[in-house]
Amino acid sequence: MASVKVAVRVRPFNRREKDLESQCVVRMRGNEVVLDQSNSSLSTSTPRGAHQFQHAFTFDFAYWSHNTTVDEFATQSKVYQDLGTDVVENAFGGYNVCVFAYGQTGSGKTYTMMGSEEEDRGLIPRICKALFDKMNASTAQQSGSTFRTEVSYLEIYNERVKDLLQRDPSHSLRIREHPTTGPYVQNLSRHLVVNYNDILNLMEKGNSIRTTAQTNMNDTSSRSHAIFTITFVNAGFSEGIPHETVSKIHLVDLAGSERADSTGATGQRLKEGAHINKSLVTLGSVISALAEATPGKNRSSTKHIPYRDSVLTWLLKDSLGGNSKTIMIATISPAEVNASETLSTLRYANRAKNIINKPTVNEDPNVKLIRDLRDEIDRLRRGMSLDPETLAVVQKELAAKEAQERTLTEEWTEKWKEAAIILKEQKALALKRTGLGVMLDSDQPHLVGIDEDVLSTGITLYHLKEGETFIGTSLTNPDIALKGACLEDNHCRIVLKNGVATLIPFEDALCMVNASLITSPVKLSQGCVVVLGKTNMFRYNDPKEAASMRKNNDFLNKQGEDLMNRSLLSQSLSDLRNTNRALTTVDGKHHLSEGNIKEIDYKQSVLELISETGVETFPQTSSNEIPDNEIMSAKSNFEFEPKESSSRDQEKLSPSFGANSTGDEVDELYKLICHQKEVIMTCLESDQCDIQNLNDEIVKLKNMQEEYTKLEVSSMKKLWRSVHFTGNRFSDDLFDSFDEKFDALVEQEVDRRLFQDRVLKSTESIARDKELERIKRDQQMLDLQRHHEKEIYLLRKRLHEFQQVNSESPPVTSSQTRLPANISIVQYQLKNGSHVEYKVVIWTPEETWTLERRFRMFRDLHVAMCHKYNALVQGLGFPSRRLFGNTSETVAAERQHQLESYLNALIQKCALQRECPLYNCFSGYRVAFVKFSPFFQPP
Known part of the structure; x- marks a missing residue:
């Protein structure tokens, strides 16, 4: 268990307080904060004794940032050294961490959390930079660890949640609660980041659309609560034992508590202030309830914690009394005109330090099981010096434990190998956000698709490998498979040798480079436009050549116009650019x-x-x-x-x-x-x-x-x-x-x-003409195949009838027949943002039915078939599991083809076994499929 750390920070006078000639009523002695109103001009209006105007509080940290001339002045760097370094260390240790700032409006919360200029950066950017610095240092030391970092950014405005990183943000996101991981925001976008600049760009994007307004107390008052969340995964091997931890860092910038008479709020500002105060009052109620529910108190009756009374407290449920190490920063004004709000904030913080959290290391359960198995194996090995009868039992148990441990370790290693490949590809593609846009770059020669289809919303990038890259249609299984008019099965090849790419068209292939028809090998240069067929257009990029051209300013000045003119978008546009030239x-x-x-x-x-x-x-x-x-x-x-x-x-x-x-x-x-x-x-x-x-x-x-x-x-x-x-x-x-x-x-x-x-x-x-002939030929082949399958079906049906009449006739062996059924996965769809469902169509001579199955059901089918048919099924090549990206378009499309091939191979293999319900099946196909596996049960 760990209590909430509380820090208090005093800001300088602002312009309004200087104009009012306010006195300073706050003093600090070490970690003690004293609010002294005994000498205040406002205290004379109250007949009570002066001693009632002094309030002293002790906190974990106290920062004097009021006067820069004193030695005790606390800079942004000082605040980070005391609070931010612990956040980074706990994140690497696998703990959830939360840092939130509380105080009245205009007391310096956003400055403490976000900062301003480079030298005055706040806690959030400093924590992010230190996180990546430590990751880079660990990678440089070849520690064997792999890291994955994702960020999300939301605001709570008028008790409604808004995603600050979406292209078209709206206040329509809903909050759900998972029984294990706790509350979460449904459909909140999470962005993979690979360096500190990525986080800065996302942070700037979110801050640019965050709701702020001007009040009497603050020119740029935050009108919403903002939560910046970093999900940090740390995995690797330590002394031969795998480790994997997941930590969430919640960095919260709360809107300030305010009074309508002080802020001068009316209309919409007044409504916003009411919602802000409601959530902060609920936060105070939660803090008070948690403080009263400490282990030392009488717990005869369980006290209700009103987490769900506001969106803010519901989302911070784990951070307040749950699985998290939490830091609260209370920001106060030293001016006598704000003494009542300052006292309220100090009392608020004083209650918060009594909250007891229960932080635990968020470790992958499989990794924990592997470690427990290792300990059990060591214990069994130490106990092998027993009598022969007991030794045989121990050896059998030891072999089972070792096999289980080996299987779990291999699965975990395979999962992280795939994750490492995905992260490597992410860095190789170098997705860089520039302002509101995203720049796609790569360090290898590649082709970027220029798609004229108005329905297309993505970008296609093909890396060119060293050696030969073949381009054609899917019929010839080339390296790059394309579709479109005037495209040959073997269209062309690109030879990359020593950084030089040469396009070599095949016979009768329609290939154009920079709007010129080519029939012989042509060297590709940076920025040239390649047209294959009539509908496939690409731009060739060579990063090394482009870098060399950027260095040569004279060459760039002479050829800049020509390079721009060569970036053609279509044949009509190329004519226009030639005209302009x-x-x-x-x-x-x-x-x-x-x-x-x-x-x-x-x-x-x-x-x-x-x-x-x-x-x-x-x-x-x-x-x-x-x-x-x-x-x-x-x-x-x-x-x-x-x-x-x-x-x-x-x-x-x-x-x-x-x-x-x-x-x-x-x-x-x-x-x-x-x-x-x-x-x-x-x-x-x-x-x-x-x-x-x-x-x-x-x-x-x-x-x-x-x-x-x-x-x-x-x-x-x-x-x-x-x-x-x-x-x-x-x-x-x-x-x-x-x-x-x-x-x-x-x-x-x-x-x-x-x-x-x-x-x-x-x-x-x-x-x-060749394309029309090919289409006609394919259609004829398809018609012939259907006719052939129909004839086979009729022959089998007659053979089956003949076998029933003449039982002495030798039956046709399964090796001589093929099950007349076909399975197709026609499409897939993302469901609830959590999983992908595949639409499976099963065709038989009698009927056709449709199923909707998710990947987990396919895997359950594979496991059941492996147990039943053993080696017959294990070699069919079932798609492997993925740690990340299970709902991505690329993984879903890849699995669609793999699962379709797997199902067809499975039913044909098993139909050859006498014990299989599909063996010698000539009628009642649906019943046979359901007996074969409940996976095929129609809805």
Whole structure:
């Protein structure tokens, strides 16, 4: 047994008390707290003696945080060293712990529990950090322990419970009471955390939606009670013996007691205050009842403890007089204007220190049984030096105990191995909460699914293993099984070698990387988009390559836009992004032409132009260079006269290219294109975007771009013709050849794109035809299988009738027949948030019936069959038990297929045994199944 530890903390004067020039009426001597009103100006209104205005109380801890100039000033760190370290030690020891702060509104409860800045952190964040620091230290020492930590956060507002960590919290949660573990909140979310930052993020999220309001006593008064719960599991081996403890740490921030005349509360604030005071009065009644029920008191009649009179006391039932080590922190104001509330709080705390709790180590019962068996085995071994008759009995008992101990240890070890794998995967996926969002990251190369299905609400992530990863349909049992149109059974493979991933498509497989059709091996780079078939789209992520790119700032600046453009979401969006990139390029040319064209290296421009057009104007020299005198002559014609006015320069160099109206058309069209882009992006961001309108707008944008490109080319030609080369002996031939070359290049590009479209459509058509053929073939196989089963059934029925007529005929052995029944698990459903029920459909030639069974019933069936048929059933591969995640979507889906395979294998195996009710069963299937096991009893 252990009594409740009580600490009292005095805060500094607040602004209101300073404005009222209140006196300090609280003193501390060691752990003694004295409330002295003898010299208070308020005491003169009462005719009683001064000695009645002094009240002294002794507590476990007393903290003077009123004046920072004295040596006894208690910091946040001091409070944690005295109280928080015990919380961490008890949690590792397997005890439940509760810390709650009580006091009037504005007395410093939330500051003590939560704190403010980094250096002024409160008890809750300091306890959480110390908890993870100790876990990390234990892991670094390779102590063999495994830890699992979950948190939940709730508030009690107006006697209703609200989950502060839910995406859409509501005050509709109900409280239930388990006969063993005590009260709990039904459907309260529990979040797995792997480091201290995860807890901080969840705490900040909960605090951001907690109910607060301004009153006369406090600008940010808490209008609700908040309970932050940490569930901490510690398991491992110590000297060859397993150990597993579960502790719950309840960190409670209570709303302050208040008086309506002091707080100035009206309306909703007054209603909130009434509910707050009701729960606190009930808490006081519980504390008083528990204090009177201490072991030293007369217990002739059992006193009723009113736990259920309020939601707060019901949830804290174990923390007050139950299985918990509890710490109460009473926060008080030193001001004389709050003397009555301070006295009430001190009396409250003085009663609480008389409460006796009964904390026990929360140890796994199987682990305790294993330890007891070890002790019993040691005792039996010590007693083996007996007479021969007794020795035989002892040896038999010893063998049974050792077998039982070995089985329990193996089951416990298997359970924690699975838990360790789950925790490892959780850390590998690195689920990080960023604000209100969650960031999914991994340290291995992987594919992230980009699902266009509006009904999809999750994210699919496929890790790529070292070596080959095969992708296809489920028919070929690949590493990654996909579904969708134009998907081959063996579609492609990804080879990961030395951190480099290469996608290799199989023959006739439709594969695209960054919107480009591929038929040969392609190296995957960070951020590229992979499309397999027509409906499966993924983004490839390589964490190492991404980290290298982040370090190289120059490369990131140059390629940032391209990386963004390569993050395609669909084929239509990819066209839009390509359009935007083309507009960006044209816009760059538009601004480049406004620069000073005199600074261009003319010699290099002429060489590039001649090289591209293939025109040989100058006589060839041995070095393939243009004579310097010709270049200088052309350059002299190219340069402007320096004395020309700036307006004339601008007229020559602007995109308008002189008085020609083409420049105005280009500018006007450019503005229209920008406006059209905004229209399309607005349509994309809208929740009610019409696909047909969106496609029309995109087509309109493409037409405008084509017109803009034509005007741009025409303007550039006019610029080249109008300046610099006029009068030169090679200008006409040069530009005639340039026009021809440019037109040829345009035609070649158009032909290339048309050819690529034809190839893509042809590939899609071939893939579509193959898909239809495969579906047709599967349907034919299914029809053939059903027809075949029907014929077998009729043959068996005739054979059975023939056996009844002619009993001398040799019966058909069970090895020659197969039970004409099939079992399917068509779906599963989470029931009451506690377990998963599977819908089992049993098909026989006579009838079909449906069952709903939970996993425990499947396991009971397996145990019963093992006892009855021994080795025949033990090798069928029943799904193993899980310590955590039994109600998760992943585990339920995995078990659905495993249990279906197990049931079908079970009935076919057992139907071959003569003692089985299913042996040579040709009619009355339902009765035979029920005789085989009550598991198959229909509802």
